[in-house]
Amino acid sequence: MALSRAERCLALLLRLLSRACLALLGLVAPALPRAVPPPRHELLLLPARRLAARLRAREVTCVEVVEAYVERIKEVNPLINAVVKDRFEEALQEARQVDKLLSEGPADDYLEEKFPLLGVPITVKEAFSLHGMPNTSGLVNRRNVVATSDATVVSRLKQAGAIPLGVTNCSELCMWYESSNRVYGRTNNPYDLQRIVGGSSGGEGGVLAAACSVIGVGSDIGGSIRMPAFFNGVFGHKPTTGVVPNDGQFPNAQGVRTSFLCTGPMCRYAEDLEPMLRVMAGPGVNKLKLNEKVSLEKIKFYCMDHDGGSVFVSPVDKEILQAQKKVVEHLESELGVQVQRVSIRKMKYSFQIWSAMMSSKDSDGQDAQLFTDLLGDHGKPVWPLWELMKWLVGMSSHTLPAIALGLTEKLMKLNPGGNAKLVSMGKSLKEEMEALLGPDGVLLYPSHPTIAPRHHSPICMPFNFAYTAIFNVLGFPVTQCPLGLSSEGLPLGIQLVAASYNDHLTLAVARYLEKAFGGWVVPGKV
Numbered sequence: 001m002a003l004s005r006a007e008r009c010l011a012l013l014l015r016l017l018s019r020a021c022l023a024l025l026g027l028v029a030p031a032l033p034r035a036v037p038p039p040r041h042e043l044l045l046l047p048a049r050r051l052a053a054r055l056r057a058r059e060v061t062c063v064e065v066v067e068a069y070v071e072r073i074k075e076v077n078p079l080i081n082a083v084v085k086d087r088f089e090e091a092l093q094e095a096r097q098v099d100k101l102l103s104e105g106p107a108d109d110y111l112e113e114k115f116p117l118l119g120v121p122i123t124v125k126e127a128f129s130l131h132g133m134p135n136t137s138g139l140v141n142r143r144n145v146v147a148t149s150d151a152t153v154v155s156r157l158k159q160a161g162a163i164p165l166g167v168t169n170c171s172e173l174c175m176w177y178e179s180s181n182r183v184y185g186r187t188n189n190p191y192d193l194q195r196i197v198g199g200s201s202g203g204e205g206g207v208l209a210a211a212c213s214v215i216g217v218g219s220d221i222g223g224s225i226r227m228p229a230f231f232n233g234v235f236g237h238k239p240t241t242g243v244v245p246n247d248g249q250f251p252n253a254q255g256v257r258t259s260f261l262c263t264g265p266m267c268r269y270a271e272d273l274e275p276m277l278r279v280m281a282g283p284g285v286n287k288l289k290l291n292e293k294v295s296l297e298k299i300k301f302y303c304m305d306h307d308g309g310s311v312f313v314s315p316v317d318k319e320i321l322q323a324q325k326k327v328v329e330h331l332e333s334e335l336g337v338q339v340q341r342v343s344i345r346k347m348k349y350s351f352q353i354w355s356a357m358m359s360s361k362d363s364d365g366q367d368a369q370l371f372t373d374l375l376g377d378h379g380k381p382v383w384p385l386w387e388l389m390k391w392l393v394g395m396s397s398h399t400l401p402a403i404a405l406g407l408t409e410k411l412m413k414l415n416p417g418g419n420a421k422l423v424s425m426g427k428s429l430k431e432e433m434e435a436l437l438g439p440d441g442v443l444l445y446p447s448h449p450t451i452a453p454r455h456h457s458p459i460c461m462p463f464n465f466a467y468t469a470i471f472n473v474l475g476f477p478v479t480q481c482p483l484g485l486s487s488e489g490l491p492l493g494i495q496l497v498a499a500s501y502n503d504h505l506t507l508a509v510a511r512y513l514e515k516a517f518g519g520w521v522v523p524g525k526v
Contacts, residue, residue, distance in 0.1 A: 037075070048214045051119070055098070121164075125219060126168060162215070175401075177223065197232055198231040222472055229482075230493040231491060234267065236266045237264045237477070242284070249263070256360050303341050309348060310351065319492060360423050
């Protein structure tokens with residue numbers, strides 16, 4: 001599918017802007033400390049499963065655990081601005097209730113089955129309803145909105161015994177890959193405060209990486225779990241479409257986008273992904289095969305180094321390619337498997353396919369909800385061009401990425417014929433990849449073209465999220481797995497992709513790679 005002259009000119013302009021932007025940001029970068037200090041309390045370094053086991057064994061009190069996390073948040077949140085509203089007093093009260101329950105002596109087996117996350121601290125993306133907490137999604141019009149109930153997944157996690165510590169930052173209306181908005185400001189990367197945490201679940205990525213939480217709730221319609229997990233060196237899982245309920249978040253998907261939005265777990269440790277997924281999915285977990293034992297030697301591994309050279313995204317960073325190469329070499333040498341390199345031509349059009357499918361009609365002919373309507377939040381309509389003019393003089397209540405998305409949305413409607421072809425291409429790509437992966441295949445694919453960029457620079461290359469977004473419209477499960485740090489001390493990682501309902505394969509490979517490559521790395525260690 002050839003690019004038009006206008007598309008080629010746009011791509012060239014974006015490349016030039018990106019280079020100029022990065023050069024300018026390097027000159028004006030503020031004098032901030034490089035990274036957050038490393039955590040000192042040993043309770044902050046335990047996976048959720050082991051933390052829950054120690055609580056059930058009465059080796060530590062729940063109050064001690066919650067207090068350790070509260071102190072850690074107070075220590076580093078002024079640097080990273082990830083937790084935008086806390087509930088420390090309520091959390092400590094709930095911790096005392098857990099200790100009271102444990103003192104009454106119920107059997108460990110009973111507790112593990114009924115409350116698998118008993119006493120485990122958790123954080124929640126602010127876009128999800130958590131009773132008594134704000135639910136703005138970074139939209140100024142909603143700055144006074146306070147949740148009066150819990151989102152379905154939040155309720156299930158609380159019923160499993162988890163204790164919410166607070167809510168975390170996101171991008172405006174969850175539609176950008178830097179977590180910054182006019183309500184809460186900007187969140188900084190724990191490994192380098194001058195870098196982004198990603199978005200839209202960026203607050204979750206940052207809070208987990210900084211050891212301010214051990215498990216968290218995210219959502220993903222274009223990579224909003226996986227990009228923050230990648231930039232912050234933690235684990236994230238976008239489940240197969242339709243397994244985990246999306247109810248209770250703002251904005252929620254409507255029309256065709258209900259097939260693309262996924263709610264999923266984010267964790268510091270791979271072993272916590274599956275228990276979280278089981279709780280969050282509820283009855284939906286029966287669609288998966290999590291009880292099947294996975295033999296890694298029998299998995300058919302495939303590898304793609306890049307999308308084929310899309311002009312709309314940056315080239316893949318050499319250190320990302322080197323990390324992926326090390327994974328391939330390790331799998332082949334240690335498991336005795338043959339990793340097959342593939343080149344899927346349609347992946348080159350990932351951004352165009354995602355964009356066209358996001359704006360397409362559903363099976364009932366219903367149009368996708370306009371982003372500009374969401375910006376108005378049932379109030380006055382928002383006119384992107386007018387908002388851009390206001391932004392230029394510092395009078396807009398919206399962020400530049402949100403305004404730009406509103407303008408892009410208008411442009412997409414000017415080419416319905418081209419969009420229809422791209423939607424058809426997307427369906428064809430899904431069939432091709434399903435046939436390739438089958439019931440036992442896993443694809444290794446870059447998480448993003450670049451390592452965590454500096455603040456503001458994503459606006460210069462806005463379509464780099466295509467590396468994650470394509471799998472939303474395909475509906476496949478994807479696990480984001482960390483692979484150590486770059487030469488600059490920034491997280492590296494990889495996406496693990498399987499065909500629909502084969503989440504158990506990517507989760508198993510993530511657990512294996514964590515053991516092989518070390519998983520999450522403590523930030524701030526010299």
